[in-house]
Amino acid sequence: MNATDRTPADLLRSALAADPGRPLVTFYDDATGERVELSVATFANWVAKTANLLQGDLGAEPGDRLALLLPAHWQSAAWLLACASVGVAVEIGGDPAGADLVVSGPDTLEEALACSGERVALALRPLGGRFPQPPAGFADYAVEVPGQGDRFAPFVPVDPQGPGLAVGGEELSYAALVDRARSDAARLGLGEGSRVLTGLGYDSWEGLSAGLYAALAAGGSVVLCRNLDRLSADALAQRVESERVTHTV
Numbered sequence: 001m002n003a004t005d006r007t008p009a010d011l012l013r014s015a016l017a018a019d020p021g022r023p024l025v026t027f028y029d030d031a032t033g034e035r036v037e038l039s040v041a042t043f044a045n046w047v048a049k050t051a052n053l054l055q056g057d058l059g060a061e062p063g064d065r066l067a068l069l070l071p072a073h074w075q076s077a078a079w080l081l082a083c084a085s086v087g088v089a090v091e092i093g094g095d096p097a098g099a100d101l102v103v104s105g106p107d108t109l110e111e112a113l114a115c116s117g118e119r120v121a122l123a124l125r126p127l128g129g130r131f132p133q134p135p136a137g138f139a140d141y142a143v144e145v146p147g148q149g150d151r152f153a154p155f156v157p158v159d160p161q162g163p164g165l166a167v168g169g170e171e172l173s174y175a176a177l178v179d180r181a182r183s184d185a186a187r188l189g190l191g192e193g194s195r196v197l198t199g200l201g202y203d204s205w206e207g208l209s210a211g212l213y214a215a216l217a218a219g220g221s222v223v224l225c226r227n228l229d230r231l232s233a234d235a236l237a238q239r240v241e242s243e244r245v246t247h248t249v
Helices: 008-018 040-057 074-086 174-188 205-218 233-242
Strands: 023-029 034-039 065-069 089-092 101-104 118-121 163-167 170-173 195-198 221-226
Touching: 008 040, 008 074, 008 174, 008 205, 023 040, 023 074, 034 040, 040 074, 065 074, 074 089, 074 205, 163 174, 163 205, 170 174, 174 205, 195 205, 205 221
Parallel strands: 023 221, 065 089, 065 101, 089 163, 101 118, 195 221
Antiparallel strands: 023 034, 163 170
16 A cells, blocks of 8 residues: 555555455354445445535534444444545544434434434445334435445545544544554554454454454455354354455454
8 A cells, every 4th residue: 555645545545546346345244144245446435425425415524523333344334434534533432412423323323312413324234225214313324325426525635633533542643543554454464465354343443453444554355244253163264265364353
């Protein structure tokens, strides 16, 4: 990746320029049997649409704070990169009452109602499906995002030194996030073509790095597994082989 990349959005742009067709995020939910594979180009398209929704329809601006109440999921990863594209700071598991916007999964809707700003809900159903009944007080992500533009341009440039991510009681600027992701990639021995399998959640830096940022910084990809504890040892070994996993976290 380019040494000049200072934000996660920069890392994604470099990945798109290098090899848009390679896998970037492969997602498994071992409670439902779901498997989704997104190439760099497909993932970047979801990020662009989400960023357009965030900046255009939701009126988010650089420096706004978004409470992200989502598990480790491919759609969560798209939101993280969309926020970085706009300049919105993400608070993982943040207090909705103190946030400018909230993005919630189906299990935290009541908690998310405390946000006085814009609220978006994700059903987290297979193939990005919508809620059977839209939750009151929320925009349904699966309804709102398909019509958004496939290309994104921020109204103002994103400041790499601006607030980027809050997780586990620690706040990181975008530049600090990228630096840490690069350090993690070097520590894990990741490089171009590395494929990282992880069952960690997105509620810690370790989970976010293993499940997205470190592989992105290294030019690799992730096999992101939700409910991995439901998989037998033999089935896990088979997945490692079939997905050509090079590193397991």
